[in-house]
Amino acid sequence: MKNEQLPLQAQEGEGTAAGVPMTMIQALRSAMDVMLARNPDVVVFGQDVGYFGGVFRCTDGLQKKYGNQRVFDAPISEGGIVGVAVGMAAYGLRPVAEIQFADYFYPASDQIVSEAARLRYRSAGDFTSPITLRMPCGGGIYGGQTHSQSPEALFTHVCGLRTVMPSNPYDAKGLLIAAIECDDPVIFLEPKRLYNGPFDGHHDRPSTPWSEHPKGLVPEGYYSLPLEQAAVLKPGRDVTVVTYGTMVFVAEAAARELGVDAEIIDLRSIWPLDLAAITASVKKTGRCVVLHEATRTSGFGAELVALIQEHCFYHLEVPITRVTGWDTPYPHAQEWDYFPGPARVAAALQQAMEA
Known part of the structure; x- marks a missing residue:
């Protein structure tokens, strides 16, 4: 299934029980679409996420639907992206910022560790940090050393951060919605190898389409999954x-x-x-x-x-x-x-x- 075959949805209430077939890319896009429609404080931004729709097309069509004040591009400055997100969160917005590859988060380490993660504690609860940082992670696309890392352990060491990694489209949408609604900063890691289909571990391409997997059926409307439940x-x-x-x-x-x-x-x-x-x-x-x-x-x-x-x-x-x-x-x-x-x-x- 091509990404373009699934129209953008923004329905209130629970989706249908069975859902519709989605890739993980489409499920992530649907989550952002739903939350942009439900909450005017949600904004989506990052490198190439606006007009181009993201390097993996996860935000394709969102700027056209919601305008360039809600979905917009950022300079190639990860520290700037996270720093702006911290300021937005302090003033009441719920930014969903994309770091184009998880490998690129290092220039933003100080903003993530010293600002986003500690804002609630340092302000004695006067400010929260409802930031979602989306990061494609892991290998499988022959991206080499700077496009393939799995840095999840680094984030789990930081008090104040939540770290999430879905394995299928159904979980990806429900967890991303929960992350956007969370008042704590969430590192949302997305395995690139699973964007278009599940793997059996033997090949460098998806073994089956997500449409044939039970967790490739995703409700079109709103639903969320607990962030702390295996x-x-x-x-x-x-x-x-x-x-x-x-x-x-x-x-x-x-x-x-x-x-x-x-x-x-x-x-x-x-x-x-x-x-x-x-x-x-x-x-x-x-x-x-x-x-x-x-x-x-x-x-x-x-x-x-x-x-x-x-x-x-x-x-x-x-x-x-x-x-x-x-x-x-x-x-x-x-x-x-x-x-x-x-x-x-x-x-x-x-x-x-x-x-």
Whole structure:
């Protein structure tokens, strides 16, 4: 399905139960469309998001519909984009700012960490920071070292920030709407590899269209999902796999190929974390594999392992295993060797089952 085939929608109230087929790009655009229509304080801006509709076309058509005072382009200055968003939020707006690639957030680190994240605390609650920072993340498009990083762990270290990463169109729309409505700054990470379809981990293109996936059906109107609630995508008894983003589909493929009854938990909200869902699953299965695309050392998987160890130690049958990206600068031509694939995940599951 081409992006242009789905018209912009801005309906009040709940969408239809079944929804309509959308890619993740279309679902994100629908979320912004709905919120622009519902709340005049919402503004959308960033590099190329206005007239051009964004480098991935996520904002295509929004400026034409809402005008260039509500949807507009920004200079190539990430610090300027976030700094302006902080000022907007302090004066009552709800900015949705796009950092064109997550790799580009570094020039805006001070504005994110020292201003956006601390505004509520520093003002003793007089000001809030309802900022949503959309950032395409991860690899899979041969973007090289500066267009492929997964920096989620850096954001989870900062008090005052929320960090979200959806794995499918249905969650993407509901979580983005919730992020825009949230009074705290939300880092909204969007796996580029999932924009146009889910992956089975074996190929560099979507394995199936989102229209054939149950979570590719998205209500056209308003709905939101809790920002701190994980999803149990597949119940199981043998082993728990804790993951998020693109790796959800790699975990599913690995469990299917190995024939393991794995319970797969999609975090959705990386921080704050739904620790209750994780511990309930691990206490049931007694085994756990943590999976993410980012590098291993100081990756968010390390925090997950520590928390699971603290809360589930007497229920664990075997040590917790991590499957991650390599501790190396992001490769270009070899990126599919860098990603944790079904073979590496299946080996970890096999190890957990045989220990």
